[in-house]
Amino acid sequence: MERKQFELGDVVEMKKPHPCGTNEMEIIRMGMDIRIKCVGCKHSVLIPRLKFEKSLKKVLRRAENSAEQGGE
Numbered sequence: 001m002e003r004k005q006f007e008l009g010d011v012v013e014m015k016k017p018h019p020c021g022t023n024e025m026e027i028i029r030m031g032m033d034i035r036i037k038c039v040g041c042k043h044s045v046l047i048p049r050l051k052f053e054k055s056l057k058k059v060l061r062r063a064e065n066s067a068e069q070g071g072e
Ligand SMILES: [Zn+2]
Pocket: 018, 019, 020, 021, 022, 038, 039, 040, 041, 042, 043
């Protein structure tokens, strides 16, 4: 089974949009539980990793501070 790839700082789209109407969540903490922050209303929620993986639709944007910037 394919595992979805996500990292700290990524902005993801969930299967269900947040009640505020925004469907962009930023991963702000990783661990046993994942803390995501709604990009629209800045509300953050802590959800178990398994539940997060199930409700994750796709990764919209990768974390910008990635090491693979290229150049010098
Ligand atoms: Zn929201």
